[in-house]
Amino acid sequence: MAEGLFKEGIVGGRLDSAQYAENFSDLHPPLDNHEALVEADRCYFCYDAPCMQACPTSIDIPLFIRQIATGNPLGSAKTIFDQNILGGMCARVCPTETLCEEVCVREVAEGKPVQIGRLQRYATDVAMEEGKQFYERAAPTGKKVAVVGAGPAGLAAAHRLARHGHDVTILEARPKSGGLNEYGIAAYKSTDDFAQAEVDYVTAIGGIKTENGKALGRDYHLADLTASYDAVFLGLGLTGVNALRAEGEDAKGVANAVDFISTLRQASDLASLPVGRRVVVIGGGMTAVDAAVQSKLLGAEEVTICYRRGQEHMNASIFEQDLAAANGVVIRHWLQPKKVISEGGKVTAIELEYTAMKGDKLTGTGETIRLAADQVFKAIGQSFEPSALNGSGPSVAMEGGRIKVDGEGRTSLAKVWAGGDCIAGGDDLTVSAVAQGRDAAESIHRALKD
């Protein structure tokens, strides 16, 4: 037993070193060849398949599964990449249980959908391990496009633009490309540095230059880009984190869940990563679950998710909730944070108030409880930081705090498109960001042709 197991406070080394590797291994291990064939045979090759309709990138799922079943995994991968060049990561992180697999007719019929996500991973793994590139660049157009942000939307846009023969420059604020794929996904969903492997695979088409450490609003302004490029795609993501609005939330030990997840993903030695003995996560989405489960996997003794509404309102899918429960995370509902209690500047507990719906309004009931905690994670949503956008020149129109775009991803500014989490009306899914990046690239291509 590791010495740090029951240590008070936020410390590392709670587990034996071998335990970390086991805890953070692949959540869904890859299918081997036979498993893939058996699973592929379960697909009914539906007409006008519901799964395909449910996929934000409209991958021809019955076709790619049939290609696996007939021993053509490379053809299968091409079918996937035709619609979604980040099909490898989407296979790992898509909440398939609320997308393609939810509407699979076998889910309807027997509660056991075809494992579309794992089959997609099987096919894309084959192609990526072989380094098989399916697309050649069109003849150079001489047009230059700037892509701001190397996340899923930016990468998808860059790839499609490069295919069409445009020269793409990606400007990325962080030291590594990949966006949330690199910094924002639970480690057990993207093992073996897959996010970087995928960035390399996508940019291998050529015609894509990436400049890391270049932040919009700090190192350059939007007006600079519109002046020197033929078109600009903004895939900025969400950089703000919503506050708890609870008294004392500045105490040591209170942190953003996204920062914790990001630190964990970048850690070279998980044993050195400190985590509390008693962790409380405030929120009800995927980020809350990712932070809670990973806290538990790092050796926290008690991990509790507190969500201010009921189970049915949680953004985390049932699968994610079950995953949390299976890892020993307790999920409590109808509790909102009231006060962070500290001693000597360090958090020791959190006081929460019960909530109830009064009509259609959520209100506190006045009844409170205290949960002992030496670490509190905030996971109550992220927000778009518009300040970086409008350093100079005309401003980009916003809608509900995010960038307003039309059906093709065009912003209010000429030559400027946007996609991914930073635009209004999105669903904060990787796969949707890919679709928006891809479609904006097609729109840019049409505009540049004229």
Next chain:
Amino acid sequence: MADIRNNFVGIKSPNPFWLASAPPTDKAYNVERAFKAGWGGVVWKTLGEEGPPVVNVNGPRYGAIWGADRRLLGLNNIELITDRDLQTNLREMKQVKMNWPDRALVASIMVPCDEESWKAILPLVEETGADGIELNFGCPHGMSERGMGSAVGQVPEYIEMVVRWCKQYTRMPVITKLTPNITDIRKPARAAKSGGTDAVSLINTINSITGVDLDSFAPQPTIDGKGSHGGYCGPAVKPIAMNMVAEIARDAETRGLPISGIGGITTWRDAAEFMALGAGNVQVCTAAMTYGFKIVQEMIAGLENWMDEKGHKSLSDIVGRATPNVTDWQYLNLNYVTKAHIDQDACIKCGRCHIACEDTSHQAITSMVDGARHFEVIDEECVGCNLCVNVCPVEGCITMVPLEAGAMDKRTGKPVSPTYANWTTHPNNPMAKVAAE
């Protein structure tokens, strides 16, 4: 409890499930295990004449095709008759028969097509106490190149001749095993009957190549880069075999000739179907080679349960019960009208019925109704072909519903006639037999 004891041309066995002459019955060790598992009888792997035995290839002897989850659907083999010494086989047969007097033990024989060869081997076999002999006129590979096996089975005159010799030189019942590699199965069956055979057994295996290696461009199974057609068997051949059994069972010349049914029998249900078409018992091989001998327990229990459920007391209650219902196309009732019906509660909306009908048939199933995904039969277009039933992954979801006499057939706009009428009297038939005015 149903009585499933079997008496096939005087050969008694506790059940109608025999193992066919094949690798599972090549030696005492296997046959002892089969009898312990409960098999009613075996047809010992084919004996050849005295002298140095045949040799087999030392590369692959089998090829296969598979369905979902690598379920074996069809097997092909290029193994020859027994490659063990005749005396060894005879000695073991005698011992096994002594050990298992209540089980059927039949000797399969294949010797050159001359009277002396048959005359020589029959007494040797008789001496073992075997219950009968089966003449292997079916084996389609290797032996046929030497003028035996299917080379005999494809020439009705030879069949008749050899059967006659056998009837002349042994008191044992003679079962003539037929090859399906012919145009009309009734011809060899008639010949066997003319020769005096006690029964026929069918089918033997079908000439086949199971696959081609697309790297080496060699047929499979591949022996040092080459392949030869093998004999195909297993579940995939069952429909072909059943048709041939029925053809013989209903042929005017061979009607009543006992038949031992063979061909892809895997479950009790398969066995019951063969028997309903006229087989007096059945022989199994591929299923045992796939799953082992234990499957006979399922076959015995399944057959008994079904017979009990339906009130069939003995095998004679079921043998041949479906034969009268096998007829020629020209006698099918053209006034029988069915329409497909989709049970909307059972439908899982995969759309396969729609696309099959839309792309390849009669455009008689919707895909969208009032903007919603909905699959429904359009009676005005449905010809009752049953394709949708066959492609639907949900059993019982789509059914063919017969229209009552007098009901309107929306496709033709005419009421369904209550009277039976077939092609022989149809006005479109130039050969129609029109009733005299």
